[in-house]
Amino acid sequence: MLADVVNALGGAGLFLFGMIWLTEGLRGLSGQALRQVLSRFTKTPLSGALTGATATAILQSSSATTVTAVGFVSAGLLSFPQALGIIFGANIGTTMTGWLATILGFKMDLGEITLPLVFIGAMARLFGGARLRLIGLALTGFALIFLGIEVMKSSLSAFEGVVTPGNFPQDSLLGRIELIGIGIAITLITQSSSAGVIAALAALGAGAINLPQAMAMVIGMDVGTTATTVLATLGGSTAARRTGLSHVIYNCLTGVMAFFLLTPYTALLAAWEGQVDDQIALVAFHSGFNIVGVIVILPFTAAFARLVIFLVRDRSSGLTGSLGKEMLRDPPAATDAAIAALTATVDAQSRFLAMRLQHPEPTEEDRTRLNEIGTAISEVRRFVHAIPALQADDPVNARLVSAWHVLDHLQRLYFRCTQDNRIAVMAGDHRLSRLRRILATSCADAAQAQITGETEARMDRIRHLFRDQREAYRTHILSHATRRNQPGDLIGLKLDAVRWLHRVSYHLWRIEHHMRRLREGLPAQEPRPEE
Template sequence: MISAVLIDVVNALGGVGLFLFGMIWLTDGLRGLAGQTLRNTLSRFTNTPLSGAVTGAATTALIQSSSATTVTAVGFVSAGLLTFPQALGIIFGANIGTTMTGWLATILGFKLDLGQITLPLVFLGALARLFGGARLPLIGTAVAGFALIFLGIDIVKSSLAAFQGIVTPTDFPQDSLIGRVELILIGALITVVTQSSSAGVIAALAALGAGAISLPQGLAMVIGMDVGTTVTAAIATLGGSTATRRTGLSHVIYNCLTGLMAFFLLSPYNALVGAQGLHLDSQIALVAFHSGFNILGVILILPFTGAFAKLVTLIVRDRGNALTAALGRQMLKDPNAALDAVVSSLDAVVKAQFEFLAKRLEHREATHDDTDRLREIGDAITELRNFVDGIPAMRSDDPAAARLVSVLHVIDHLGRLYFRCTQEQSLTAFSLDNRLRRLSAILRSLTAEAASATNLAATEARLNRVRRLLRAQREVYRTRIFGHATRRAVSGDTLGQRLDAARWLHRVSYHLWRIEHHMVTIHEGLAPASPRREAALDVMED
């Protein structure tokens, strides 16, 4: 008897595992198929918190992943494409979209019983992955995931059916005030262990179908499962960017408030379902309650989205290096979201580097604040480089891969420009010669202008012209200064300082131009220059 029960328990757990694998594969396949469409939809139709909620619910229901929707929204906030209140709408809507899994499982898994056709679908999905082209493997992954979901449900159903009459609602906390709290805690624990509220809902539906729990007990557990997702959200934001941490806190506060509201709705809903003449299937009633209190929560919170966003912003302050506040390890799950955050940080670092250089060219002696600012810029470049190293590998034909190439070029030139800014001897040598002073003034003026320019293409063209001017002047100056040296007009040390200063101006102008060139490429979605072209330019400008 004990061994048979143990086998059924193990089988039920295996069914939950199959369901979770199915959800992962289905999500991966659908996300890959959606591709840029998902990002375009979220950015295009999220003008207000209300439209964000609708879009977030629809996209989450489509790709079966609230985390994918949320990560994309966080990336948009980090990149400045969405405001935080707009992203909150997406996050609220994602909570509604994730309840669609319960409806899918109830109607197709428990009512229509698709478990019998799942194995052929797994086989077809495997064939598509093995022999497909670009998109067919993604379709195969989604089909196999879809099949595993219902295979898992079928196994959970059959395993828990063996407990019918053995495990009854009396074995669980009863439908009292204390009992409801205990049931909510049980539901939250299930979600924390499985890392999926959907898996918990499936288990509750199966237990309800087997008569192991009553509908009131299942309703309380579902509330706990919804609240339990906040633990996952809170853990995921540890060490994340400011936008990620604000998103995680928003998720925690919102789900806890929604769970509290749902707790007070338990008695009225139980009375409604138990009303005479209303014959509502218990499993349908469970998923309807799950969707219903999430929809009601969104309706109630949307008018106060602005105030809610201000509260969260007040609680979660910016920390660490302000130049890289957009970066968060959580975004590495989505290369496009990670690149959005990187580009946002690049904009900030480029602006800071240009402003610093313009200031140093104007004031020859470095102050304590200058030293601190340069160190902050250097730390930001290092952090950017390390973050980019963590972005998952992409296919060569992926548009994001071309974007990443330009990002790497910018980081490389920022690092080399940073090194030039540490060369104090060259920065102080301009006062030794009137020509060097005039040339440095030209570079300073254009650098200051470039730091706040909005027309990147026009600025790049001007930087290129100055780069050519300084390259020509470097050769003219070199000839001129050697003429002075033959007449013993300058000492050997002074000669070396002036030549280094002229070379410094030319090399700095080159880095400024290439940084601006690649930023244009990034923002306008152009193809990056070939590595051979970049190498040739480096050799030519050395």
């Protein structure tokens, strides 16, 4: 008996490994397709629900779909209500695992082909190219899923007649609540509602539990999966925490609704006694109450979103609020979040520069604001450094290279903003004051305008202007130095100031250049040599 229990647990482990490898393989094969589909077809909560359900059913992973949606919200590519549609739909997509397991794992005998598939997948993984290795990983995962089901079926069959529905809470109000608690516990242990559903299907097939008991347990498994979401979003970005709370509220509401559907559904099945297979009836119930839940909640998505936003306030500084450690599992989503934080920091830096150039004497508020910008630069740098390493030819890698360029120029620009003496000396020189005002206007425009090829070209022209003015001013002030009898320290400070203006304009140009490539997904380009 103990050996059968151990074998059943091993079967559950094989199933979980199969799910993990299948998902990893499919995600690798999908590449940018998932992101393109979610961004292209998610225009409303309804289209988001359909897209989320389809993507999750294909990838066999609601977390992959949800993390991508969170990244889009953080980057401003999707609104929170649109992302809610994806999250709702992902709940429907996860029920596809139960259908596949029931039809292919329990109704068809795939035991004889699973081991050959594992061998083929392993060979492809070991000796194939990049794409063939991913196919091998997915194929091995697919085979392990059904091998695990086969092991669970054979192990639990030993309990037939020994463990019966009488050993579990009965189909009463209190019994149903206890069964829901058992379902929650199973999901907390396995960290997968799909594994719990498969275990319930295997126990149902072995006669260890009856259909009403299995349905109550499945409700608990659907609610229990929210614990994984909560753990994954603790300490995360504002978008992630709102997503986690949305998942908890929605699944709990759906679970309450499913609880009240138990009695009418059981009565309906009783009327069709003998005509509907119990395992089919169980997965139909699982999909059914999730579909009904989405249909009920979709008309109220905007109100639901407002409630969640009210409950989860944005506690971040505003510059790095898009960053969250939960996104590091998905490099493309993490890159989107980093770009959002970089955009906010670049805009803040440009606004600060415009203000400081217009008011050369710094205030305590100026220093506080500059410290916030410096802190944001450090936070973004740590986050980008934590993004997992990628292949050199991965499109995400090219965007990360541009992100590092932006961070480098931001750090240099931040340092120049601390050189108060060079900014202050401009006020006493007519020519420097005029150049200062030109740069201040350019900074203010850059903070308000969307970065395009045209804005980059405009900043490049300003950079050329300041380069020429640097040389002209240097020649002018040195040629008049003796006649004007100016102190040597003041002359040096003015020369430093004009060089400061030129270098700031250069950093602003390079930031515009790399931010445009970040948003367009273009590879970073080396700057032309600076004369």
